[in-house]
Amino acid sequence: MSTVGELVGTAGAEPAQGHTLLLDDQLCFALYAASRAVTARYRPLLEELGLTYPQYLVMLVLWEQDSISVRDLGAALQLESSTLSPLLKRLEAGGLLRRERRPDDERSVAIRLTEAGARLKERARTVPVDIGAAMGLTPEQHTLTQQLLRLLTANVSQG
Amino acid sequence: MSTVGELVGTAGAEPAQGHTLLLDDQLCFALYAASRAVTARYRPLLEELGLTYPQYLVMLVLWEQDSISVRDLGAALQLESSTLSPLLKRLEAGGLLRRERRPDDERSVAIRLTEAGARLKERARTVPVDIGAAMGLTPEQHTLTQQLLRLLTANVSQG
């Protein structure tokens, strides 16, 4: 099974949206299992960088936009400050970033990469490539999955 | 955006599989965000049943097949005993199930629903329907997403 066409073609073979209580009918379970499987696949790669998976996501945001508030980081990753605060503390302890209160608004905390944090980006470059290969999806399947997941997230987030 | 055709049609508008370090390029993040968003959507529904999301998944398995070993439960849900053991202890404390060593193999523990656990199934019937509605996918999109996620999980689980 390798093309979208083949996937669509087999769709009729199973009852769509069973609304039953069977585990294998639940899209939620497919999602939950896939998410943990992908995270597990990342684990050994990220271990070499000294990062967990959520920490890696934080670093992705910082490599893209340095000096960001905890608030905006939370908005980007859809995580609460109760999750981010201790996570950022660990990254700071690991020497990858610094947290400083903003002078113009002392409520806000700016997250800035250290030199080590910025340097780590180079070592991380191969990670998306390796994971992409492990996922084994065609470019078409990859894009389609991403779009379906975004649609699902948008609908579920408040519809 | 509502049909698979429309999704496929727009696929060419974005670079497929960027292999970059941009957060929004990462399929893994779409997956991670979608999984948490769906779980969050379940939360209020399951709270009425006194269940967390992973507890709900365990109950789904038990409603389908009562008297199952921790091992087989872990195989069905892809969870380690280190996750299941305390979770099952909480469900037992809540009176939904019992754990008993199997007489024929004392290493194994059989999980059995109590009367209350079995009764809860009726109150849970509407959950998949409500979630299905909140997901807002067409039957075709629903099935396609499930198939893509299964393919992804299979590939990533050891390729």
Place this chain on the structure above:
DNA sequence: TGCGATTAAATCGCACACAACTAATTCGTA
């Protein structure tokens, strides 16, 4: 200008998740 409402992080409590390890039991085979 003052003061209640709002906002931003952090803290606390609880429940996963998983690696590494332990304890008990059973298996397999020499």
Place this chain on the structure above:
DNA sequence: TACGAATTAGTTGTGTGCGATTTAATCGCA
């Protein structure tokens, strides 16, 4: 049949996630 290997749960330690609350700072409006 004895004994080392394998299997099954459970325990421990670390790191998320999130709701509820707390603390500090800023805002907004009378």
